[in-house]
Amino acid sequence: MDDDCLPTALWVESHIAQCQAACLPVYVINKGAHSGASVLLKINGLGKGLQILTQVRNADGKLCWMHALPQIEEKEDLAESDVDAYIRRSIERDPDIWALEIEDQNMKNPFGGEIIG
Numbered sequence: 001m002d003d004d005c006l007p008t009a010l011w012v013e014s015h016i017a018q019c020q021a022a023c024l025p026v027y028v029i030n031k032g033a034h035s036g037a038s039v040l041l042k043i044n045g046l047g048k049g050l051q052i053l054t055q056v057r058n059a060d061g062k063l064c065w066m067h068a069l070p071q072i073e074e075k076e077d078l079a080e081s082d083v084d085a086y087i088r089r090s091i092e093r094d095p096d097i098w099a100l101e102i103e104d105q106n107m108k109n110p111f112g113g114e115i116i117g
Contacts, residue, residue: 007035015111025103033096042101050078064114
């Protein structure tokens with residue numbers, strides 16, 4: 001079954017289970033709508049930086065990820081307060097959004113998919 005056909009809640013829950021199987025701590029910041037919701041991922045490198053990725057679709061309609069708060073310079077780290085504020089604003093605008101935090105020193109997106117932009 002294609003991931004695009006799964007309800008968001010099931011898709012998220014299956015990825016959470018994969019993170020747990022890989023011993024990656026994952027926390028649900030906001031439990032969104034069962035179906036049709038978008039996902040925000042806060043990737044915490046535990047002292048090695050932060051990323052905030054938002055789920056988008058590319059020109060072909062395929063699920064991808066985009067940096068929600070791109071760093072101004074490659075060497076500049078995002079402040080956790082800025083990332084958390086972005087998540088709060090996103091939830092205020094759309095309470096149906098799923099927001100998750102993953103702890104991974106490798107700073108990889110365990111949900112897979114291409115990162116564009």
